[in-house]
Amino acid sequence: AQSVTQLGSHVSVSEGALVLLRCNYSSSVPPYLFWYVQYPNQGLQLLLKYTSAATLVKGINGFEAEFKKSETSFHLTKPSAHMSDAAEYFCAVSGGSQGNLIFGKGTKLSVKP
Amino acid sequence: NAGVTQTPKFQVLKTGQSMTLQCAQDMNHNSMYWYRQDPGMGLRLIYYSASEGTTDKGEVPNGYNVSRLNKREFSLRLESAAPSQTSVYFCATQRQGVFTDTQYFGPGTRLTVL
Numbered sequence: 734a735q736s737v738t739q740l741g742s743h744v745s746v747s748e749g750a751l752v753l754l755r756c757n758y759s760s761s762v763p764p765y766l767f768w769y770v771q772y773p774n775q776g777l778q779l780l781l782k783y784t785s786a787a788t789l790v791k792g793i794n795g796f797e798a799e800f801k802k803s804e805t806s807f808h809l810t811k812p813s814a815h816m817s818d819a820a821e822y823f824c825a826v827s828g829g830s831q832g833n834l835i836f837g838k839g840t841k842l843s844v845k846p
Numbered sequence: 847n848a849g850v851t852q853t854p855k856f857q858v859l860k861t862g863q864s865m866t867l868q869c870a871q872d873m874n875h876n877s878m879y880w881y882r883q884d885p886g887m888g889l890r891l892i893y894y895s896a897s898e899g900t901t902d903k904g905e906v907p908n909g910y911n912v913s914r915l916n917k918r919e920f921s922l923r924l925e926s927a928a929p930s931q932t933s934v935y936f937c938a939t940q941r942q943g944v945f946t947d948t949q950y951f952g953p954g955t956r957l958t959v960l
Binding site (some may be wrong): 765 | 847850877879886887888889890891894904917935938940942944945946947948949950951952953
């Protein structure tokens with residue numbers, strides 16, 4: 734069965750600092766991995782996804798993630814945080830029995846001026 | 847293109863009342879999903895519909911029913927609301943139930959059951 738663990742329910746960085754949000758997965762089959770962002774009182778928006786084409790995946794708003802099979806990780810990074818990046822971020826793995834996504838519990842990112 | 851729309855945006859119910867959450871999409875997608883989001887729990891699948899006329903239970907189906915009225919619309923019904931159903935409900939769509947396909951989410955319905 735697939736599962737996702739996001740380390741840290743809350744991460745705080747200063748504006749301009751590196752953003753690193755951690756995600757580890759467990760999967761019995763080659764995983765397809767996703768990062769979604771949720772701004773306050775909004776739905777989820779896709780940031781990027783890994784579908785085995787390339788291990789380094791670039792997404793919107795300057796975010797990227799690297800798939801590391803040996804570490805079963807898919808961490809999300811951004812070199813320089815902006816105030817507008819404050820949101821909740823969800824890592825998800827595809828492969829539920831109905832084709833659904835299996836989500837981590839989310840990491841809330843705060844950006845300090 | 848509106849994408850995925852949900853109505854209502856907010857709702858307050860009393861225990862035992864019933865209501866239907868509506869979801870519609872104009873993306874011509876086959877698969878539709880209902881998730882609930884609770885603090886610290888991520889999103890959990892309630893029900894799923896692979897195509898018009900078919901529905902399947904997800905991880906947390908108890909207390910809910912669904913209808914896939916046509917390709918565009920997928921509704922979620924609470925027959926007798928309970929405080930444990932206080933949550934944010936998201937509808938999502940996917941072109942097919944294929945693992946690599948992106949799921950697109952609606953803006954959510956925030957439900958409080960008193």
